[in-house]
Amino acid sequence: MAVKIRLQRHGKKNFAFFHIVVADSRSPRDGRFIEQLGSYNPNTNPATIILNSERALAWLKVGAEPTLTARRILSYEGVMLRHHLDGGVAKGALTQAEADKKWNDWKAQRDAKVEAKKTGIKNAAIEARKAAKAEETKVNEARAEALAKKAAELAAQKAAEAAAAEAPAEEAAEAPAEA
Numbered sequence: 001m002a003v004k005i006r007l008q009r010h011g012k013k014n015f016a017f018f019h020i021v022v023a024d025s026r027s028p029r030d031g032r033f034i035e036q037l038g039s040y041n042p043n044t045n046p047a048t049i050i051l052n053s054e055r056a057l058a059w060l061k062v063g064a065e066p067t068l069t070a071r072r073i074l075s076y077e078g079v080m081l082r083h084h085l086d087g088g089v090a091k092g093a094l095t096q097a098e099a100d101k102k103w104n105d106w107k108a109q110r111d112a113k114v115e116a117k118k119t120g121i122k123n124a125a126i127e128a129r130k131a132a133k134a135e136e137t138k139v140n141e142a143r144a145e146a147l148a149k150k151a152a153e154l155a156a157q158k159a160a161e162a163a164a165a166e167a168p169a170e171e172a173a174e175a176p177a178e179a
Helices: 053-061 068-077 079-091 096-178
Strands: 003-012 015-024 035-041 048-051
Touching: 003 053, 003 068, 035 053, 048 068, 053 068, 053 079, 068 079, 079 096
Parallel strands: none
Antiparallel strands: 003 015, 015 035, 035 048
């Protein structure tokens, strides 16, 4: 029986959510599985991965083959590196302490990178909101200036009309006085 570590699709249309499962390769994608290892939600930024690393590593050691996407997720979580380091320990290339140190260093570096991405996304959102507010303020000021200019033109036009209306009345009043 060929055993695969693969994704099982859940969720609604255009909003997929996946379970990471160990299943017989002959069973359908969303069908029967042997064990559920975790979940993967690509809809969040960064994607949310919940994985039982120990069980995934145990399945890799007994020969389960991950699919391409599952392999990438396992690699992202460090399970593939741990499997590789355990192979090196078994062959005598390095000691368990060296393997643990390499894995812990990698894990710290990866966690820092993920945290930097999260803060970068948060800061980008804050900057975008500030830029949008500044742009909105600029547009509002331009509208206020246009309204003030239009009001000044309207007041000048009314004053001109009032002066024009008074001028013929003054001419009419002056004309009989001269005669």
